[in-house]
Amino acid sequence: MNGLALPAALFAALAAVPLLSLPDYVMHLLITMLLTALAGTGWAMMGRFGLVSFGHGAFLGAGAYTMAILWNELGLTPWLGIPIGVAVAILAGVLLAYPAFKLRVVGHYFALVTLAAGEIVRILIVALREHTGGSLGMTPAKAPEGGAFLAMQFDKAGFWWVALIAWAGGLLAWRMLDRSMASKALAAISEDEDAAASIGIKVTAEKLKVTVISVTLAALAGALTAQYRQYLNPESLAGLGISLQIVFGAIAGGMYVPLGPTIGAAITIGLEEGLRIGFGTELTGAAPLVYGLLLVLFMLYLPRGIAGLFERRAKTPATAKRAPGEATA
């Protein structure tokens, strides 16, 4: 277990960050980065095997809204609400993914099916406005005196630790998947489904496995983001916009390396804040403009993301040798 020494040391160092008593704003950025990175890591779990989803926002929303509604209407603590929210998201994911995989919806078609599913979740959130507040969004009820822990309403340091654990958990899942036979099977599947099936790989089961991991991380990221912001709205937790942003972060950072999506999250959040500070709020339109430009440039010149720059020197994992989506029919 020698390989774990460095990550463990790094984790300990990161856990000590609140001791630096950084300004609130910096902590806010760091926490947001970690949670964005978690969502991106979740997406890349599927994306790197050619399962490109344009609806991952829906899983953020499913996790976050389930948790918030349970807390507001039944007073159920988010400590239980989050696992339930994740379970709901997994259920939704499997309901969609199982027939999609079974009936071999791949490539473009898979991307568009997930896009439709993401839109359905967004519209449902808007339509169920009596519970969700519709487009205006909702806020989780304030915790009673002394109940902040139970309500998961921490200060910045507390959230840093929660986010850090969740993020590290995501990376651990990545590492475990990479070391298992499943990653070899998935790499084979993304190369050629028929050939993979012919050598005894259970295509649907393997794909479902990685989907469940991916959805879990995304739903967790959604619930924690909502809990951290103490505000939920459909635009930032479901629908095409946020889904594409997750994709952008993962692609920009590089989806074939565990830390790639985290680098991507640092870029997207840094970019957003940099533009906001640099140009002020009247130029809000500049952020998507620069995003879009970068996404195009990345696809043209750096399709493997920032992390792709360093890959040549590192030991390339078997799955990293190919570009995404080649399995498209």
Added chain:
Amino acid sequence: MDPFFLEALVNGILLGGVFALPALGLNLVFGVVDVVWLCYAELVMVGMYTVWFLYTQAGWPLGLAFAACLPAIAVLGLLLHLIVVRPLLSSPPINQVLATGGVLFFLQGAATLVFSTDFRSLGVDMPPMEVGEVFVSGTKLAAFIAALVGAGILWAFLKFTYVGTAIRAIARDREVMPLMGVDPQKIYLIASAVGGALAGLAACLLVVQLDVHPFVGLSFGPITFMICVMGGLGNMLGGFLAAFLMGLIISVGGFWGTTEFSYVVAFAFFIIVMFLRPKGLFAR
């Protein structure tokens, strides 16, 4: 029959006409170039701004503004192909889709910078007409007829011109056609320009019905993709019919429930179609 239900049916067909044009353009580009333009609805958005700007700000007559919109968006389609799509032609399809997704963000951002997020209205409306027991919005009817005429011209272009024949041939078999002396690069350019022009025409029809804002594309973009896929990506006739089916589902669904409910039904219908007939409703 209940006149309100009849009205919902008529509105569904009219709505289908509006969806049909962007679906045709998207299918043309996909069928020929084999790339999904994720930013197609944003091209329409730029077209809507073009008409709005020329008509309300520059004071052009509406007809002239419409006439200018088509070539403007055709040029935009050309640029999109030359700058973004052509260098990626040999990349994996998902990279192509993501790059055009980048263009989607870029155009939204650019529109926000130039025009702000305010809703802009053309302020043109035609009086509703009464046909039997049913009231039909004049603007919607005019848009519907224009969409049919546009689709007809496209059909004639593809069917009776030399270039149109080459376009259809490339869509049929892109390996053999270069051997027959057709330059695929040139055909790709033409198809991109025609696809752009169709987005421009769709913009003219939409701008009289919807207010323009930078994110207006998101309100009809996803559904346009679903229509294309449902009809079978690249299958123009299938997409055309699917547009009317989708329009009817949304309109009739809205008659029985809320508008939101009708969109949920439409999207769920799409997913089920994908599961049962992944090559499209009208695949043989």
